[in-house]
Amino acid sequence: MNTVLYFSTRGTVFETRAYTKADIDLLIQDHQLHCLTSTDRQFDFWFSPSRPGCQSRVNVRATELFLATTKFTGKSVPLLPGCIVVATHDADGDLDGLSWQQLDLLTKRNRALTDRDLRVLDRRIQRHDRRQARQSRPAAVVPTPIAKPRTPVAHF
DSSP states (O other): OOOOEEEEETEEEEEOOOSSSSHHHHHHOOOOOOEEEEEEOOEEEOOOOTTOOOOOBBOHHHHHHHHHOOOOOOOTTTOHHHOOEEEEEOOOOOEEEOOHHHHHHHHHHTTOHHHHHHHHHHHHHHHHHHHHHHHOOOOOEEEEEEEEOOOOOOOO
């Protein structure tokens, strides 16, 4: 059984199963699957990068967990977009499930994040969201002048 964690963009975390990279692709429902690995090479974070012009929400909980498992700081950690799948791999590099010990380790590392790193990360995410909102705002609509209704002219 290959247990993986699925982080939705709304903050919900599900424990589910995936046996191959194709299963992860189905969970994320997008193309161009990318993977970032934790510093100790124990955890793999699978995601699909956002396309240019496509608004993609930052997955806050998955980004915090990635921060907890790497040597990045709140200022430098990559903001992970969209849905994220966290798994591990075996000695051959093939997808493998998370053990109970690894799930406990993820929990401990996530709790070990400093308040400072969380504040810095939160500010970065807020800036990113504001930037995305500005870029996705439609162009200002210029009102067209309203034509005056015709009035009949009396001819004598």
